[in-house]
Amino acid sequence: MNEIDLFRNYLHDVGGPAPGRTALVALRAVSGTAPTTRSSPRRRRGWLAAATVGGVALAVGLALTFTNLRQTPSATGTARVGWGMTADITLRPDPNVSPQAAVDAYMQLIRERADREDVPGVRVEQVAPDRVHLTLPSATTRSQLASFASPSDLRVFPAIASARSVEEIAAVANRAISDGARPVAYVIAKSKPKDGETPAGDFLTTQYKTAADASSHAKPGDQVIPIPDGYAFVLAERPDGEDLGLTLFKDEPVIRRSDVARIEVAGRRLVAQLTPSGATRMRDYLASEGALDDFDVAELNMAPGGIVPTYFTIVKARRAGEASISIETTGTLDQVPRLPGALVGPDTWIGPVVPAGVRIDRASRYGSAPEVVGDSVAPPRQIPEIPGTRSTAALLRVVHLTTADGDSGVWVAADGSSSMTASTIPRLGGHGSSPACPALLGPPPISLCDSGGGPAGSILAGRAADNVEFVEARRGTGEIARGAVANGWFIIPIVVHEQVDPRDFSTDRPEWRVDEIVAKDAQGNIVGHFNQDGVPITP
Amino acid sequence: MQTDAQIIEEAERTPEAFATVVRRHHDAIWRYVARRLGPDTADDLTSDVFTTAFAARTRFDSARDSARPWLFGIATNLIRRHARHEAQILDAYARTGRPPHVDAPANDGAGPALAAALAKMRKPHRDALLLHALADMTYEEIAQAMDVPIGTVRGWIHRARAVAARELAAQGVLPHPPRDADAKVAEK
Numbered sequence A: 001m002n003e004i005d006l007f008r009n010y011l012h013d014v015g016g017p018a019p020g021r022t023a024l025v026a027l028r029a030v031s032g033t034a035p036t037t038r039s040s041p042r043r044r045r046g047w048l049a050a051a052t053v054g055g056v057a058l059a060v061g062l063a064l065t066f067t068n069l070r071q072t073p074s075a076t077g078t079a080r081v082g083w084g085m086t087a088d089i090t091l092r093p094d095p096n097v098s099p100q101a102a103v104d105a106y107m108q109l110i111r112e113r114a115d116r117e118d119v120p121g122v123r124v125e126q127v128a129p130d131r132v133h134l135t136l137p138s139a140t141t142r143s144q145l146a147s148f149a150s151p152s153d154l155r156v157f158p159a160i161a162s163a164r165s166v167e168e169i170a171a172v173a174n175r176a177i178s179d180g181a182r183p184v185a186y187v188i189a190k191s192k193p194k195d196g197e198t199p200a201g202d203f204l205t206t207q208y209k210t211a212a213d214a215s216s217h218a219k220p221g222d223q224v225i226p227i228p229d230g231y232a233f234v235l236a237e238r239p240d241g242e243d244l245g246l247t248l249f250k251d252e253p254v255i256r257r258s259d260v261a262r263i264e265v266a267g268r269r270l271v272a273q274l275t276p277s278g279a280t281r282m283r284d285y286l287a288s289e290g291a292l293d294d295f296d297v298a299e300l301n302m303a304p305g306g307i308v309p310t311y312f313t314i315v316k317a318r319r320a321g322e323a324s325i326s327i328e329t330t331g332t333l334d335q336v337p338r339l340p341g342a343l344v345g346p347d348t349w350i351g352p353v354v355p356a357g358v359r360i361d362r363a364s365r366y367g368s369a370p371e372v373v374g375d376s377v378a379p380p381r382q383i384p385e386i387p388g389t390r391s392t393a394a395l396l397r398v399v400h401l402t403t404a405d406g407d408s409g410v411w412v413a414a415d416g417s418s419s420m421t422a423s424t425i426p427r428l429g430g431h432g433s434s435p436a437c438p439a440l441l442g443p444p445p446i447s448l449c450d451s452g453g454g455p456a457g458s459i460l461a462g463r464a465a466d467n468v469e470f471v472e473a474r475r476g477t478g479e480i481a482r483g484a485v486a487n488g489w490f491i492i493p494i495v496v497h498e499q500v501d502p503r504d505f506s507t508d509r510p511e512w513r514v515d516e517i518v519a520k521d522a523q524g525n526i527v528g529h530f531n532q533d534g535v536p537i538t539p
Numbered sequence B: 001m002q003t004d005a006q007i008i009e010e011a012e013r014t015p016e017a018f019a020t021v022v023r024r025h026h027d028a029i030w031r032y033v034a035r036r037l038g039p040d041t042a043d044d045l046t047s048d049v050f051t052t053a054f055a056a057r058t059r060f061d062s063a064r065d066s067a068r069p070w071l072f073g074i075a076t077n078l079i080r081r082h083a084r085h086e087a088q089i090l091d092a093y094a095r096t097g098r099p100p101h102v103d104a105p106a107n108d109g110a111g112p113a114l115a116a117a118l119a120k121m122r123k124p125h126r127d128a129l130l131l132h133a134l135a136d137m138t139y140e141e142i143a144q145a146m147d148v149p150i151g152t153v154r155g156w157i158h159r160a161r162a163v164a165a166r167e168l169a170a171q172g173v174l175p176h177p178p179r180d181a182d183a184k185v186a187e188k
Helices: A003-008 A021-030 A041-050 A053-069 A099-116 A142-149 A166-178 A211-217 A276-289 A333-338 B004-013 B015-037 B039-055 B068-080 B083-096 B110-120 B123-133 B139-146 B150-170 B179-187
Strands: A084-093 A123-128 A131-137 A153-157 A159-163 A183-190 A203-208 A223-228 A231-237 A244-250 A260-266 A269-274 A297-301 A307-319 A322-328 A356-366 A395-403 A406-413 A421-424 A446-450 A457-464 A470-475 A480-482 A484-486 A489-495 A514-520 A526-530
Touching: A003 B110, A003 B123, A003 B150, A021 A123, A021 B015, A021 B039, A084 A099, A084 A142, A099 A123, A099 A131, A099 A356, A123 B015, A131 A142, A131 B015, A142 A356, A153 A260, A159 A166, A166 A223, A166 A244, A183 A211, A203 A211, A211 A223, A223 A231, A269 A276, A395 A484, A395 A489, A406 A489, A446 A514, A446 A526, A457 A514, A470 A484, A470 A489, A480 A489, A489 A514, B004 B015, B015 B039, B015 B068, B015 B083, B015 B123, B039 B068, B068 B083, B068 B123, B068 B139, B083 B110, B110 B123, B110 B150, B123 B139, B123 B150, B139 B150
Parallel strands: none
Antiparallel strands: A084 A131, A084 A356, A123 A131, A153 A297, A159 A244, A183 A203, A183 A223, A231 A244, A260 A269, A269 A322, A297 A307, A307 A322, A395 A406, A406 A421, A446 A457, A457 A489, A470 A480, A470 A514, A484 A489, A514 A526
16 A cells, blocks of 8 residues: 555545535526635624625525425435436426425425335435426436426316307407407317227317417418417316317416315316415405306326316315315326326326426436347338337337237337337237337336237237236136236237227227236236236235 | 536526536535535535636636536635645644544544645645545646646656655654655655
């Protein structure tokens, strides 16, 4: 050992900076606080007094920030893997909500989410008064990151009018404009149903700043109508299945995110408990407008980022200073997070209400995800082009199964960049592709990514954890369909031995229905039960 | 991954981007400062390093991908303002054997001898040696940090090592250095 080696150990026990210190330093640096030139306890006590008025405000903010950041910048322990994604996230607090309150709620949400989904190694760190930096191990796609990082929220907008036609809406809007409201323009297009779909009659609405701008984007058949600035459209469907309607609402919520204290869901029903101030505001609204009724619009911002417009069915004020609202939705709420690309668990979107909008500014990957392992077997011609993959030559077959009905398999983009899947079984006449099938974030043993179908059956396919050796599906007919597991993927073909009208795919016919998917380990022990949407079932 | 230079360039337009530079280098600089001046001073001084760096970001040499030498250079300059404080720390450690900054009993190991050696070095030599030993910086990085030719860094560290070797030998921590080392020390 020489003298340099001795110096390397010199006072090495001094430790490290306090948790959250980095964020505070970043905040001070970026906000331009004047550098300190001396360090003494006296200076530390006195620097607030010496600051300018603006500096005082900044100092208070910093003190709050530091107090918060010292608590728990890290949500969980050591990550299981050395790869994942990071994101810079900006919070836009609701009116009268401080940036720090929004950040506190957001960090709490992420901590709870990481704990509930059992995703160790999640870190969330405040880097500015309204910004955080998130590290999410095991994430590979932006949609996966977004589903984890996006809080669910609820806002309620007052409806101006609800109608079955664009013309009726336009008439209402014109009256407001003639009263002096500044107009913006909407292009109204009617979507065309795809083959095999029941005609839905959806309207697609896009807002433009001027009528000229809107006209330049309109296609033949589209309509351009002026709408008062500060108003917006929504396409809403009643939960009882009645016809679609167009609703024009004011873009100023009656109930803001910050008014919601807690959200509980069960099936299609959502109950939001309001804060005392939220309850007061709702009562004020009721006093001036008379009602919060079926035509008001609740916007549910689901974890994957979708918007589910719906109608109220019940509004209750339980007692002074407290209120809850109950909403019937058009979808089954506890299944929404299991949409492809949002594979983080069934309860992801439930948690602390964050009184702010959340925007992911930048997302990037770190580390190297495992390479795709599979066979260089060209997929059948029936497999359509996989989005994001230049040619089928770049696909690897990761799992396949041979049955009396033919071969089925899953092909994945070889570079692993898009993790697209495709599957086929000859009797089914080919099969489609799923948009994304990222690796699991947490411990659920399987994730279902591809559950589409052909005229004579369907394919259940997705990711399987290392401990899963067998998968099988219990069908609505009582039959057991056995699948295959390989290379971290699984496939279960569900073959229907009769021709069924393609429009009946979504019906509850027992031939098509899968009541349960079961995952087993090498010893045959059941390690997970799932419904046909991939949602874990508690046995 | 973006280089520090790219981030600093971005920070000219989007100041918040500079937070990434802080995240990357904060802990290393904090530990370096803390080992020289103690954790309390490290909190403030490290903060000053990045505040100074942010204010001077337009002067960062974008030809250098890493901001590490630049930031350690700023830290070294700021540490020099605490020269008297550091001298007191070194003197106390050398005399009492009680480690500064940490809650530990006095020891008769290499620590006090190292402190005595550091106290006897010329300040630039000490800075260069500690950047090399505590911050794991190469001679080239130290040259960038201290804005001197790399040959100067080699000379400074050589002389610092000679002083240390002599002091450590005097206290029985290391064997006595060869004669030529003593001779070179005498030349300065």
